Amino acid sequence: MKFNKGSLITSSLLVVSTLFAQVCSLDLDLNDPKSLVNATSLVAYGLMDYYTGDQYGKTVGMFSDPYYWWEAGGAWGSMIDYWWFMQNDTYNDKIMAAMLHQVGEHNNYIPLNQSTTEGNDDQAFWGIAAMTAAERNFPNPPEDQPQWLYLAQAVFNTMALRWDADSCGGGLRWQIFTWNTGYDYKNTVSNGALFHMAARLARFTGNSSYVDWAERVWDWMESVSVISNGTYMFVYDGVTATDNCSTVTTYQWSYNQGLLLAGSAFLYNHTKSDVWHERAKKLLNASQVFFNSSTGIMYEAACQPSLTCNTDQRSFKAYFSRFLGLTASLVPETSDQIMKWLNTSAKAAAKACSGGTDGHTCGLNWFTGSWDGMYGLGEQMAALECMINTRALERPGPYTAQNGGTSKGDPAAGTEAYPTNLAALHITKGSRAGAGIITAIIGISIIACALWLVF
Numbered sequence: 001m002k003f004n005k006g007s008l009i010t011s012s013l014l015v016v017s018t019l020f021a022q023v024c025s026l027d028l029d030l031n032d033p034k035s036l037v038n039a040t041s042l043v044a045y046g047l048m049d050y051y052t053g054d055q056y057g058k059t060v061g062m063f064s065d066p067y068y069w070w071e072a073g074g075a076w077g078s079m080i081d082y083w084w085f086m087q088n089d090t091y092n093d094k095i096m097a098a099m100l101h102q103v104g105e106h107n108n109y110i111p112l113n114q115s116t117t118e119g120n121d122d123q124a125f126w127g128i129a130a131m132t133a134a135e136r137n138f139p140n141p142p143e144d145q146p147q148w149l150y151l152a153q154a155v156f157n158t159m160a161l162r163w164d165a166d167s168c169g170g171g172l173r174w175q176i177f178t179w180n181t182g183y184d185y186k187n188t189v190s191n192g193a194l195f196h197m198a199a200r201l202a203r204f205t206g207n208s209s210y211v212d213w214a215e216r217v218w219d220w221m222e223s224v225s226v227i228s229n230g231t232y233m234f235v236y237d238g239v240t241a242t243d244n245c246s247t248v249t250t251y252q253w254s255y256n257q258g259l260l261l262a263g264s265a266f267l268y269n270h271t272k273s274d275v276w277h278e279r280a281k282k283l284l285n286a287s288q289v290f291f292n293s294s295t296g297i298m299y300e301a302a303c304q305p306s307l308t309c310n311t312d313q314r315s316f317k318a319y320f321s322r323f324l325g326l327t328a329s330l331v332p333e334t335s336d337q338i339m340k341w342l343n344t345s346a347k348a349a350a351k352a353c354s355g356g357t358d359g360h361t362c363g364l365n366w367f368t369g370s371w372d373g374m375y376g377l378g379e380q381m382a383a384l385e386c387m388i389n390t391r392a393l394e395r396p397g398p399y400t401a402q403n404g405g406t407s408k409g410d411p412a413a414g415t416e417a418y419p420t421n422l423a424a425l426h427i428t429k430g431s432r433a434g435a436g437i438i439t440a441i442i443g444i445s446i447i448a449c450a451l452w453l454v455f
């Protein structure tokens with residue numbers, strides 16, 4: 001995830017497009033299954049409007065500018081969820097093609113032409129989509145192609161190999177490559193995603209090594225206080241590696257809370273341990289910061305009220321909704337609270353999907369009862385995931401290798417000695433020059449964003 005050059009252009013477009021807002025909203029009646037089917041098929045269609053990968057000259061698996069590669073991984077995860085919850089296989093061929101085209105040269109979701117910008121978190125969102133495909137029994141790829149479980153294990157293994165015990169007593173750095181801005185930051189989404197993948201692989205495979213890894217990552221995150229240990233179990237953004245991880249950046253993002261919540265839910269469901277049960281319940285309780293206290297409608301508290309959510313952040317409620325749905329199905333004691341939140345938010349999100357020339361473009365703010373003039377892949381994904389996850393208890397829980405999951409894996413996937421699988425890649429002269437340019441561009445866009453905020 002990065003600072004986004006596109007946000008300046010996007011925000012000027014918004015002003016224009018608001019003028020074209022239409023007054024017809026999707027009214028979601030959760031007691032009428034047909035209503036959810038109709039509404040979500042329109043929203044899913046709208047999501048796929050941003051997909052250009054099957055057009056001439058474009059890359060299979062990628063969405064149009066300004067969506068980074070990582071968000072495509074997030075979006076395919078949402079489309080797998082759409083297929084699963086709504087039992088609509090219209091897009092399955094596109095999903096399969098996209099997920100397989102982007103596996104990269106070594107079947108680990110590090111395609112070389114993304115490697116200059118790819119961080120641990122970016123890789124993880126593709127890994128999570130592959131894990132979901134395994135747990136939902138999404139059709140398996142042809143035998144000569146890498147399988148879903150294999151891909152999830154390759155992502156987990158390559159991330160685990162980057163565990164950095166040389167500073168702060170452990171943790172993953174944000175970036176894979178030393179030249180990228182953010183290499184000195186140990187962020188929660190990278191570590192939370194490693195924890196989350198470990199939890200899901202533990203439950204799917206039954207291999208206790210993954211439980212050990214989940215515990216290692218959790219303990220480290222607690223030790224540097226990105227998980228708060230007070231009245232509420234809040235999850236913070238990350239820590240700087242340069243001062244022994246003693247400075248916590250305290251932004252709270254819904255997807256980080258969700259990664260740890262659902263990870264704890266998988267671990268509880270698998271181990272039946274009280275420790276994970278308590279953690280899941282505490283993380284859920286603290287999740288209330290992402291719901292309006294009077295209406296119960298979900299929002300991205302750190303940026304939505306101030307209108308500063310960048311392109312990446314606009315998709316966070318999608319993953320949060322997904323992780324809430326998983327938690328409800330894995331930890332029965334959480335389901336009442338979660339379904340209340342999801343049902344309320346889904347109805348509000350549907351009302352916010354009434355924009356654009358198609359009349360069902362989704363906005364960012366779900367509080368208003370209508371479209372707020374924002375639009376984009378993230379907005380579309382968030383509304384879709386929130387709406388379909390109202391079915392979390394009506395569909396079977398995630399499968400495991402013991403109860404119906406058919407995907408084949410390999411515990412050693414991704415451990416071959418390719419450069420991208422190792423801790424920090426050594427920089428050659430040429431790549432350093434390229435990296436300098438990228439850093440400069442990111443630097444300029446930070447300044448641009450800052451100026452935009454000031455004015």
Ligand SMILES: *[C@@H]1O[C@H](CO)[C@@H](O)[C@H](O)[C@H]1NC(C)=O
Binds near residue numbers: 034035038
């Ligand atoms: C769903 O869509 C179908 C076909 O467009 C329509 O006939 C039906 O009335 C819709 N049902 C609901 C509940 O919106």
Ligand SMILES: *[C@@H]1O[C@H](CO)[C@@H](O)[C@H](O)[C@H]1NC(C)=O
Binds near residue numbers: 041088
């Ligand atoms: C499945 O989704 C597609 C595209 O969103 C839609 O056109 C179609 O009507 C949906 N089918 C059903 C049965 O809902």
Ligand SMILES: *[C@@H]1O[C@H](CO)[C@@H](O)[C@H](O)[C@H]1NC(C)=O
Binds near residue numbers: 060102105112113
């Ligand atoms: C990147 O590499 C993939 C193969 O991994 C290729 O299909 C694609 O065209 C390349 N270019 C871009 C811009 O993604």
Ligand SMILES: *[C@@H]1O[C@H](CO)[C@@H](O)[C@H](O)[C@H]1NC(C)=O
Binds near residue numbers: 168169223224244
């Ligand atoms: C750095 O932090 C780790 C973990 O919090 C701690 O165990 C270690 O003692 C610290 N080292 C120094 C030099 O402060």
Ligand SMILES: *[C@@H]1O[C@H](CO)[C@@H](O)[C@H](O)[C@H]1NC(C)=O
Binds near residue numbers: 222223229
């Ligand atoms: C968190 O609080 C509990 C209970 O007060 C305590 O047992 C535990 O050691 C604390 N953990 C950390 C990492 O401070």
Ligand SMILES: *[C@@H]1O[C@H](CO)[C@@H](O)[C@H](O)[C@H]1NC(C)=O
Binds near residue numbers: 231232285286
């Ligand atoms: C959430 O935690 C607060 C503070 O400990 C507590 O007062 C409240 O009862 C909890 N709510 C739920 C639903 O567990």
Ligand SMILES: *[C@@H]1O[C@H](CO)[C@@H](O)[C@H](O)[C@H]1NC(C)=O
Binds near residue numbers: 293294367
């Ligand atoms: C919660 O919703 C109410 C009613 O829409 C609104 O007035 C209030 O500003 C919202 N609170 C926050 C923190 O956004």
Ligand SMILES: *[C@@H]1O[C@H](CO)[C@@H](O)[C@H](O)[C@H]1NC(C)=O
Binds near residue numbers: 030031339340390391
């Ligand atoms: C949420 O909506 C579903 C229908 O989609 C319903 O079965 C469930 O009882 C509702 N739950 C709550 C807590 O409102």
Ligand SMILES: *[C@@H]1O[C@H](CO)[C@@H](O)[C@H](O)[C@H]1NC(C)=O
Binds near residue numbers: 332
């Ligand atoms: C684990 O999840 C499954 C699938 O949703 C559920 O049926 C089961 O009750 C859960 N187990 C526990 C111990 O809560």
Ligand SMILES: *[C@@H]1O[C@H](CO)[C@@H](O)[C@H](O)[C@H]1NC(C)=O
Binds near residue numbers: 208209210411412
């Ligand atoms: C369990 O996972 C570990 C770590 O990925 C691996 O080394 C080991 O071979 C696996 N064990 C089995 C029985 O698959």
